[in-house]
Amino acid sequence: VIALQLLEERILRDGQVKAGGILKVDSFLNHQIDTRLSYEMAREFYNLFAGCGINKILTIEASGIGLACLTGYVFGCPVLFAKKSRSANISADVYSAQVPSFTHGNVNTVMVSKEYLGSGDRVLIVDDFLATGAALEGLIKLVETAGGTVVGCGVAIEKAFQNGGELIRSRGYRVESLARIASMSESDGIEFCR
């Protein structure tokens, strides 16, 4: 559980609570990435999900990719990241889902090529944040539309005061969040769940 301690300490030291319920952790998680911390988080996901037969990590661009790739490296399996726009070099044949973005204030169509997700896949979904759960729901939909199995979700920071985690767990999915924030405010700072 060293990753959990490191992450909580780092959030308290470097995280900034901003207006509108935003937690700014871009000095170490989702703009600049502390790769040692991400590696420790990846190892913790491995501790939590080893033996579950995971053969693929799924995340969503862009801020989940770093943590997902270190997680894939630790698990020894490939990472697939859902794309937010169709580029010239993605296949036309995709699974897609609609994902509203809390921080960007828009709705993205996210997609993965059908070639890389199928009924044989046992997937760990990895993301940096869990708040409304919209991103995880979109990723779960991609896996299940492909006929694959969602083994669980590994999240760095859960805003437990929003209902996303509760919602997804209530539907029977295993969600492991390394830091769970019970409350946060500009005036009173950050409290973790205990």
Next chain:
Amino acid sequence: VIALQLLEERILRDGQVKAGGILKVDSFLNHQIDTRLSYEMAREFYNLFAGCGINKILTIEASGIGLACLTGYVFGCPVLFAKKSRSANISADVYSAQVPSFTHGNVNTVMVSKEYLGSGDRVLIVDDFLATGAALEGLIKLVETAGGTVVGCGVAIEKAFQNGGELIRSRGYRVESLARIASMSESDGIEFCR
């Protein structure tokens, strides 16, 4: 040089040359990511740039992030990725550059928070592809506007038949590409530089 062999073999096995000069390698590099291969590439960047005093890896979202994070892990230093749009949780105080995208056919404003790039930084720029050089030029501009030093650029695949690599090297920057494609076509396949 195991990374170079693995990468060339993988390009020949799984890469697909598409109309319009597109090399589709999204089964292992920029949609689905082979994390073992990326780790070997990261180790090769370390072999090439160890001892150069690099303290930060810079890349651009989204497809460079995975390789950059494994590279940062091997170097033991943080990764910074330039963002393509301003989100609610990025500082207003950014360095920015214009980057035309070859595969998406548009121009992106890419930006990094001024907090995370400065005059003390000795930066290795990492990206999955080098073709026109537009992305690397944008990233170089970000580093130099911040007063930092570009130690070099580490690229997975260079399309050496386009002039980006030549252009950037001619300006005095060290560019190391793990696979250099001399020519490619749908009919004749892929030839590497020797």
